[in-house]
Amino acid sequence: MKKILHSLVVAAGLLMAVTTQAQVSGVVKDGSDNNAPIVGASIYWANTTIGSISDSNGEFTLGRVKGYDKLVASFIGYAPDTVQITSNKQVVEFSLHPAEMETIVVEGIRRGNYSSLNGLLKDEIISLSGLTKMACCSLCESFENSASVSVGYSDAMTGTKQIKMLGLAGVYTDVMEEGRPVMRGMGAPYALSYTPGAWLGGVSLSKGVTSVASSREAISGHINMQFPDAHTIAPFFFNAYADTEERYEANAYGNIQINDKLSTAIFGHISNNTIKIDQNHDGFLDLPKTETYAVANRWEYASDPIQIRAGMKYVKDERLGGSMRFDHAVDRGSKHLYGTGINNESFNAFIKAAIPVGAHIYDEENQESKRSNIYLILDYNRFNTDNYFGYQKAYKGTEDAFYFNGQYSWYLNASNHIVAGATATLNKFDEMARSNILNSNTLQPEEKVWDMDANEREAGAFIEYGYTHSDAFNVVLGYRADYHNMFGWIHTPRIHAKLNITPKLVLRGSAGYGSRTSNIFSDNMSAFATGRYFNVDALNNNHLFLETSMTYGGSLTWNFKLGYDDNAVLSFDYFHNNFYDQIVMDQERDQNSIYFYELDGDATSEAYQVDFNWTPARRLDLFASFRYNDTNVTIQRADGSLQTVERPLTSRYKGLVNLRYTMPNSKWIFDATAQFNGKSRVPTQTGNLNDDYMSPEYSMFFAQVTYKTKVLDVYVGCENIGNYTQKNPIIGANDPFSTAFNSSLIWGPLTGRKFYVGLRTNLVREDGHDHSHSHSRSHAYTYPRTDSGAHGHNHEGHDHNHEGHDHDHEGHDHNHEGHDHNHEGHDHDHEGHDHDHEGHDHTH
Numbered sequence: 066m067k068k069i070l071h072s073l074v075v076a077a078g079l080l081m082a083v084t085t086q087a088q089v090s091g092v093v094k095d096g097s098d099n100n101a102p103i104v105g106a107s108i109y110w111a112n113t114t115i116g117s118i119s120d121s122n123g124e125f126t127l128g129r130v131k132g133y134d135k136l137v138a139s140f141i142g143y144a145p146d147t148v149q150i151t152s153n154k155q156v157v158e159f160s161l162h163p164a165e166m167e168t169i170v171v172e173g174i175r176r177g178n179y180s181s182l183n184g185l186l187k188d189e190i191i192s193l194s195g196l197t198k199m200a201c202c203s204l205c206e207s208f209e210n211s212a213s214v215s216v217g218y219s220d221a222m223t224g225t226k227q228i229k230m231l232g233l234a235g236v237y238t239d240v241m242e243e244g245r246p247v248m249r250g251m252g253a254p255y256a257l258s259y260t261p262g263a264w265l266g267g268v269s270l271s272k273g274v275t276s277v278a279s280s281r282e283a284i285s286g287h288i289n290m291q292f293p294d295a296h297t298i299a300p301f302f303f304n305a306y307a308d309t310e311e312r313y314e315a316n317a318y319g320n321i322q323i324n325d326k327l328s329t330a331i332f333g334h335i336s337n338n339t340i341k342i343d344q345n346h347d348g349f350l351d352l353p354k355t356e357t358y359a360v361a362n363r364w365e366y367a368s369d370p371i372q373i374r375a376g377m378k379y380v381k382d383e384r385l386g387g388s389m390r391f392d393h394a395v396d397r398g399s400k401h402l403y404g405t406g407i408n409n410e411s412f413n414a415f416i417k418a419a420i421p422v423g424a425h426i427y428d429e430e431n432q433e434s435k436r437s438n439i440y441l442i443l444d445y446n447r448f449n450t451d452n453y454f455g456y457q458k459a460y461k462g463t464e465d466a467f468y469f470n471g472q473y474s475w476y477l478n479a480s481n482h483i484v485a486g487a488t489a490t491l492n493k494f495d496e497m498a499r500s501n502i503l504n505s506n507t508l509q510p511e512e513k514v515w516d517m518d519a520n521e522r523e524a525g526a527f528i529e530y531g532y533t534h535s536d537a538f539n540v541v542l543g544y545r546a547d548y549h550n551m552f553g554w555i556h557t558p559r560i561h562a563k564l565n566i567t568p569k570l571v572l573r574g575s576a577g578y579g580s581r582t583s584n585i586f587s588d589n590m591s592a593f594a595t596g597r598y599f600n601v602d603a604l605n606n607n608h609l610f611l612e613t614s615m616t617y618g619g620s621l622t623w624n625f626k627l628g629y630d631d632n633a634v635l636s637f638d639y640f641h642n643n644f645y646d647q648i649v650m651d652q653e654r655d656q657n658s659i660y661f662y663e664l665d666g667d668a669t670s671e672a673y674q675v676d677f678n679w680t681p682a683r684r685l686d687l688f689a690s691f692r693y694n695d696t697n698v699t700i701q702r703a704d705g706s707l708q709t710v711e712r713p714l715t716s717r718y719k720g721l722v723n724l725r726y727t728m729p730n731s732k733w734i735f736d737a738t739a740q741f742n743g744k745s746r747v748p749t750q751t752g753n754l755n756d757d758y759m760s761p762e763y764s765m766f767f768a769q770v771t772y773k774t775k776v777l778d779v780y781v782g783c784e785n786i787g788n789y790t791q792k793n794p795i796i797g798a799n800d801p802f803s804t805a806f807n808s809s810l811i812w813g814p815l816t817g818r819k820f821y822v823g824l825r826t827n828l829v830r831e832d833g834h835d836h837s838h839s840h841s842r843s844h845a846y847t848y849p850r851t852d853s854g855a856h857g858h859n860h861e862g863h864d865h866n867h868e869g870h871d872h873d874h875e876g877h878d879h880n881h882e883g884h885d886h887n888h889e890g891h892d893h894d895h896e897g898h899d900h901d902h903e904g905h906d907h908t909h
Contacts, residue, residue: 088126088127088128088129088155089126089127089128089129089136089150089154089155089156089157090124090125090126090127090155090156090157091108091124091125091156091157091158091159092119092122092123092124092125092158092159093106093108093119093123093125093138093140093159093161094123094158094159094160094161095143095160095161096160096161096162097162097163100160101123102119102121102122102123102124103119103123103140103143103161104119104120104121104123104325105118105119105140105325106118106119106123106125106138106139106140106159106161107137107138107139107140108125108127108136108137108138108159109127109136109137110127110130110133110135110136110137111133111135111136111137111147112133112135113130113133115127115128115130120369121325128425128427129150134149134150134151135147135148135149135150136148136149136150136157138159138161139161140161142163143161143162143163144161144162144163145161146159146160146161178190178191178192178195178210178211178678178688178723179192179634179678180622180634180636180676180678182565182569182571182622182624184563185539185541185561185563185573186271186275186287186561186573186575187271187272187573187620187622187636187638188269188270188271189211189213189269189270189271189676190267190268190269191207191208191210191211191267191268191269191270192267193265193266193267194725195207195210195267196262196265196267196268197771197778197780197825198210198723198725198736198738198769199736199738199767199769199782199784200306200308200769200780200782200784200821200823203226203257203258203259203260203261203262204257204258204260204261204262204265204268204290205226205227205228205257205258206226206262207262207265207268208228209738209740209767210688210721210723210738211270211690211721212674212676212690212691212692212719212720212721213230213270213272213286213638213674213690213692214228214229214230214270215228215229215230215715215716215719216228217229217811217812217813218811218815219254219590219591219809219811220590220591220594220808220809220811221349221351221594221794221795221808221809221811221815222349222353222386222387222405222454222594222808223353223384223386223405223407223590223594224338224352224353224355224384224386225254225255225258225384225590226257226258227254227257228257229285229715230270230272230285230286230672231272231285231286231616231640231642231670231672231694232670232672232694232695232696232712232715233284233285233642233670233696234588235248235253235257236248236253236254236581236583236588237284237285237579237581238283238284238285238286238287238288239275239279239280239282239283239284239286239287239288240256240257240287240288240289240290241279241287241288241289241290242260242289242290242292243289243290243291243292243374243417244279244289244417244442244470245413245415245442245444245468246280246282246444246468247260247290247446249282249466249492249582250448250464250466250492250494250584250587251448251450251462251464251494251496251584251587252409252411252446252448252450252464252587253584253587253588254587254588254590255382255409255411258357258382259357259359259380259382259411260290261314261316261334261336261359263304263316263334263825264292264316264318264332264334264361265290265291265292265293266291266292266293267291268288268289268290268291269288269289269291270286270287270288270289271286271287272285272286272618272620272638272640272672273285273286273575273576273577273616273617273618273640274559274575274576274577274578274579274616275287275559276484276529276541276543276559276561277527277528277529277543277544277545277557277558277559277577278470278472278484278486278527278529278543278545280488281525281545281547281555281557281578281579281580281581282579282580282581283579284579284580284581284612284614284616284642285616285642285670292330292363293318293330300319300320301317301318301319302316302317302318302319302825302826303315303316303317303824303825303826304316304317304823304824304825304826305823305824306821306822306823307821307822307823308819308820308821308822309819309820309821310338310340310342310352310816310819311338311339311340312336312337312338313336313337313338313339314334314335314336315333315334315335315336316332316333316334317332317333317334318330318331318332318333319331326366326367326368327364327365327366328364328365329362329363329364329365330362330363330364330365331360331361331362332359332360332361332362332363332378333359333360333361334357334358334359334360335357335358335359336355336356336357337354337355337356337357338352338353338354338355339354340354341354341389342816343389344790344816344817345790345792345793345794347793347795347798348388348389348390348798348799349386349387349388349389349403349795349798349808350386350387350388350389351815351816352386352815352816353384353385353386353387353405353407354384354385354386355382355383355384355385356381356382356383357380357381357382357383358380358381358382359378359379359380359381360378360379361376361377361378361379362376362377363375363376364376370420370421371418371419371420372418372419373416373417373418373419374415374416374417374418375414375415375416375417376414376415377412377413377414377415378411378412378413379410379411379412379413380409380410380411380412381409381410382407382408382409382410382411383406383407383408383409384405384406384407385404385405385406385407386404386405386406387402387403387404387405387455387801388402388403388404388801390402391403391404393406397453398453398456399456400456400802403455403801403802403806404453404455405452405453405454405455405594406451406452406453407450407451407452408450408451408452409448409449409450409451410447410448410449410450411446411447411448411449412446412447413444413445413446413447414444414445415442415443415444415445416442416443417440417441417442417443418439418440418441418442419438419439419440419441420438420439420440420441421436421437421438422436422437422438422439422473423436423437423475424436426476426478426479427479435476435479436476437473437474437475437476438473438474439471439472439473439474440470440471440472440473440474440486441470441471442468442469442470442471443467443468443469444467444468444469445465445466445467445468446464446465446466446468447463447464447465447466448463448464448466449462449463449464450462450463452590452593454593454594455596455801455802456802457499457500457501457512457596457802458499458500458501458593459497459498459499460497460498460499460586460587460590460593461496461497462494462495462496462497462517463494463495463496464492464493464494464495464496465491465492465493466490466491466492466493467489467490467491467492468488468489468490469487469488469489469490470486470487470488471486471487471488472484472485472486472487472527473485473486480532480533480534481530481531481532482530482531482532483528483529483530483531484527484528484529484531485526485527485528485529486526486527487524487525487526487527488523488524488525488526488527488547489523489524489525490521490522490523490524491520491521491522491523492519492520492521492522492582493519493520493521494517494518494519494520494521494584494609495518496515496516496517496518496519496584496586496608497514497515497516497517498514498515498517498586498608499512499513499514499515500512500513500593500598500599501513501596501598501599502598502599502600503598503600503657503658505602510598513599515586515601515606515608517608519551519608519609520550521549521550521551521582521609522549522550523547523548523549523550524547524548525545525546525547525548525555526545526546527543527544527545527546527557528543528544528545529541529542529543529544530542530543536565536568537564537565538562538563538564538565539562539563540560540561540562540563541560541561541562542559542560543557543558543559543560543561543577544556544557544558544559545557549582549611551609551611552582552611555580555611555613556578557577557578557579557580558577558578559575559576559577559578560575560576560577561573561574561575562574562575569623569624569625570621570622570623570624571621571622571623572619572620572621573619573620573621573622574617574618574619575616575617575618575619576615576616576617576618577615577616577617578613578614578615579613579614579615579616580611580612580613580614581611581612582609582610582611582612583609583610583611583612583647583648584608584609585601585604585608585609585610585648585650585661586608588648589650589661591809592650592652592659592809594807594808594809595652595659595806595807595808595809596797596801596802596803596804596805596806596807597652597657597658597659597804597807598657598658598659598804599658599659599661600658600659600660600661601661603660603661603662603663604648604661604662604663610646610648610663611646612644612646612647612648613644613645613646614642614643614644614645614646614647615642615643615645616640616641616642616643617640617641618638618639618640618641618672619638619639619640620636620637620638620639621636621637622634622635622636623635623636627679627681628681629680629681629682629683630679630680630681632680633677633678633679633680634676634677634678634679635675635676635677635678636675636676637673637674637675638672638673638674638675638676639671639672639673639674640671640672641669641670641671641672642669642670642671643667643668643669644664644668644669645664646663646664647663647664647668647698648661648662648663648664649661649662649663649664649668649698649699649700649701651700651701652748652750652807652809653700653710653713653748653749653752653754653757654700654701654702654703654752655703655752656750656751656752656804656805657804658804660701662701664698664699665699665701665707666699666707666709667697667698667699667709668697668698668699668712669696669697670694670695670696670697670712671694671695671696672692672693672694672695673692673693673694674690674691674692674693675690675691676688676689676690677689677690684726684727684728684729685724685725685726685727686723686724686725686726687722687723687724688721688722688723689720689721689722689723690720690721691718691719691720691721692718692719692720693717693718693743694715694716694717694718695717696711696712696715697709697710697711697712698710698712703752708754710746710754710757711746712746713745713746713747713748713757714745714746714747714748714810714811714812715745715746716742716743716744716745716812717743717744717745718741718742718743719740719741719742719743720740720741721738721739721740721741722738722739723736723737723738723739724736724737724738731773732772732773732774733770733771733772733773734770734771734773735768735769735770735771736767736768736769736770736771736782737766737767737768737769738766738767738768739764739765739766739767740764740765740766740767741762741764742762742763742764742765742813743762744759744760744761744762745759745760745812746758746759746760747759747760747810747812748810750796750805750807760791760812760813763789763813764787764789765784765785765786765787765789765814766785766786766787767782767783767784767785767786768782768783768786769781769782769783770782776826777824777825777826778824778825778826779822779823779824780822780823780824780825781820781821781822781823782820782821782822783818783819783820783821784818784819784821785814785816785817785818785819786818787818788817788818789813789814789817790813790814790815790816790817791811791812791813791814791815794808794810794811794813794815795807795808796808796810
C-alpha cells in the first residue's frame with residue numbers, strides 16, 4: 066500500500082511539475098503608483114496571437130508556446146514591457162510606467178487586405194487599415210479593393226448595391242455579424258447597406274462552403290463583419306464625410322467602462338443624399354434621394370469563466386427615386402410621372418454566451434492549452450418594408466425572424482476535437498406583392514396581387530470532427546440534418562482539409578452541399594424596377610422555395626521572401642459550384658414578361674483567382690489580384706426548349722492593383738487603386754437570344770490622401786477618376802409605363818467622378834494619452850469561430866491592433882524601419898478547428 070501511495074505522490078508531483086513548466090504566471094503592476102496592480106492589462110507571447118489578461122489583483126496565468134520566449138505586457142496609456150522567459154522561469158513580474166507621447170512608436174501597420182498561412186479556411190481579412198483605404202460608407206464599398214467580391218448596383222432606381230462571389234448573387238453568400246446571420250429573408254437585398262463601414266473593426270471572407278456549425282446556407286462563400294470590442298474602442302470616435310454628389314454622412318461610437326467586468330458601447334449613424342443628379346439627361350435620377358439613420362448598443366460582460374455579449378440595432382431607411390419631376394408627396398400613384406419609394410425599418414436584438422467546461426488539455430507539441438466550452442446565441446430580427454415602383458408595382462410586408470444556435474466544443478485530446486450542437490429558426494412572413502401581369506386567357510394586361518403569409522420553421526442538429534497531425538495536416542468532417550416544415554429533411558455533409566506542404570506553402574480544400582430558402586420577390590427586387598409583366602405561373606403562386614447546390618474547390622498559398630519583404634504572399638484559388646435546385650428569373654423568353662420558374666438543366670459557376678501581396682520597400686504596400694468567372698444557367702425558350710447561356714450581368718473577370726505608401730513620419734498616407742472590369746452578357750430584350758450583347762470592358766481609378774495628427778485624421782479623395790459611366794442605363798426612359806422600360810440591366814457605374822472629404826477623430830483623455838488603441842480583454846475560451854466559418858474558437862477579445870494610430874509624435878521618427886512586427890503570419894491554427902484568433906492582433 067505504501068508503494069502505491071508513494072507512486073501516486075511521485076506521479077502527482079511529476080504531473081504538477083509538467084503542468085507548472087507548461088505555464089507562466091505573474092503579476093502586472095503600476096510602477097508609478099506604489100506598484101498598484103493593473104487590472105485588465107494584456108499579456109501575450111510576442112509575435113503570436115496567444116495571450117491573457119490580468120485579473121482584479123493584476124495576476125495572470127498563461128500557457129507556454131513552443132518556440133516563443135518573449136512575454137509582453139501592455140495597457141492603455143503605459144509603455145509596454147517585454148521579458149524573456151527561460152525554460153525554467155515560471156513566475157514573472159511586470160512593472161509598467163506611463164508612456165511619454167514622444168516615445169510611443171509605430172512598429173508596423175497591418176496590410177489592408179491579407180491572408181494568413183494558418184487557419185483551416187483561407188480567410189481574406191480586410192483590416193481596419195483596409196477599411197480606411199477608401200471612403201468606406203457601407204460594407205459593400207469596403208470590397209472595392211477585393212477581386213473576390215464584385216460590387217455593383219442592382220438597378221438604376223433604388224440605389225441598392227449588391228455583391229457577387231463566385232459569379233453568384235450576394236444572397237448565396239453566408240453573411241454574418243459576429244456569428245449571427247443577416248443575409249436572410251425580406252431584408253436580404255439591403256443587409257450589406259445597413260452596417261456602416263465606420264462601425265467595423267474588420268471584415269473576413271472565405272470562398273466556398275463553411276462549417277456546418279455555422280449554417281447550411283453558405284453556397285458561394287462566407288463574410289463575417291467584426292465590430293470592435295466594447296473594451297477596445299475609444300471613449301469616443303467620430304467620422305464625418307461629404308462628397309460632390311451632396312452625400313453627407315456622420316458616424317459616432319464610444320464606450321463606457323462600467324467596471325472591470327462590464328462595459329457598453331453605443332453606435333450612431335446618419336446619412337443623406339439630397340441632390341437630384343441626372344448626368345446622362347434621361348429625365349431620371351441617377352441615384353435616389355436617401356435618408357438613413359441607425360443606432361446600436363452593445364454590452365459585454367466578462368468574468369472568469371463566463372463571457373456574455375448582448376446588443377441591439379435599429380435602422381430606418383428611406384429612398385426616393387424616379388423621374389426628376391416626381392414629387393413623392395403629391396405624385397405617388399400617378400400614371401403620368403414615374404417614381405419609386407423604398408421605406409425600410411429593421412430592428413435586431415441578440416445575446417451570446419461562452420462558458421468553458423472541464424479541465425484544460427495541454428498540447429505538449431505546440432505548447433498551448435485548450436479547453437472545451439459551451440457556446441449559445443439567441444437572435445431576433447424584425448424587418449418591415451413598404452415599396453412602390455410607379456403605379457404598377459409594389460412590395461411590402463413584415464418579417465419576424467428568431468434564430469438559436471447552441472453547441473458544445475469538446476477536446477478529446479490535443480489532436481481530436483468534436484463540435485456538436487443544434488440550431489432552430491422561426492420566420493413569420495406577412496408579405497404582399499403587386500404587379501401587372503398578362504392574362505393568359507384574354508392576353509390583356511391586368512393587375513395581380515399576391516398576398517403571402519407564411520410560417521417557416523426549422524430545427525436541426527450537427528456534428529463536426531476535427532483531426533490534426535502535428536502542424537502538417539488538418540481535416541474536419543461535418544454533417545448536419547435539418548427538418549423544415551415546408552421542405553422536409555435537408556442533409557448537409559461537408560469536408561475541409563489543410564496540408565502544409567512546407568512551412569511556407571499551404572494547400573487547402575473544401576467540398577460540401579449548401580441550401581437556402583429563396584423568396585422570389587425579395588431576392589429579385591430589380592425585377593420591380595421594370596415595366597414588364599410578372600409571370601409566376603410555373604411556381605403555382607408559391608414564393609418560398611428551397612435552392613440546393615454543391616461547391617468544391619481550394620487554394621494554394623505561398624509565403625516567401627522577395628527583396629525587402631520577408632513575407633510576400635502569392636495565392637491561387639479555384640472553386641466550382643453546381644446548382645441542383647434554383648429559382649430562375651428570366652427576362653429573355655419574350656419582350657414583355659419576366660418569368661420565374663424552377664431550374665430545369667444546368668447552372669454552374671467556376672471561379673479562378675490569383676492574389677499577390679508584397680511590400681517592395683519600406684512603408685510601401687502593394688496588393689494585386691485577378692479573378693476570372695465562367696458562369697452558366699439554363700433558361701426556357703418560348704417553344705418549350707432549353708438553352709444554356711452565360712449568366713447575365715456577371716462580369717467575366719476583374720483585376721485590381723492597390724498601392725499604399727506611408728511617409729517616414731507616418732503623418733501622410735497615400736492610397737491608389739486601379740480596377741479593370743471585364744465584359745458581362747446583357748440579356749436580350751426582344752426574346753431573341755441573338756440580340757443579347759456583351760458590355761464593354763472598362764477601368765476605374767480611386768485615390769485618397771490621409772493626414773494624421775495625434776487625435777485627428779483628415780482624408781480627401783476621388784472615386785471614378787476617369788469619369789466612366791454606363792451610358793443610358795435605363796431602357797425606355799421616355800415611356801416608363803410600357804413593358805419596354807427596364808432599369809435593371811446594370812453592368813457599370815451609374816455616376817461619374819466624385820470628390821470627397823472627411824475626418825476621423827479619437828478622443829484623448831485628460832491624462833494626455835491616446836486611448837484609441839485596441840487593447841482588449843483576452844479570454845482564452847471566447848466564442849467559437851462559427852462567425853468566420855472556420856472551425857474552433859475565435860478569441861475575439863485579443864485585439865492589440867494599433868493600426869492606423871500615429872504614435873510618431875512631434876516629428877520624432879520612431880518608425881523602426883525594417884523591423885516588421887506585423888506578426889500576421891503567426892496564427893496558430895489548432896488541430897483542424899480554427900483557433901485563428903483573428904481578433905488577437907498584436908500589431909502595435
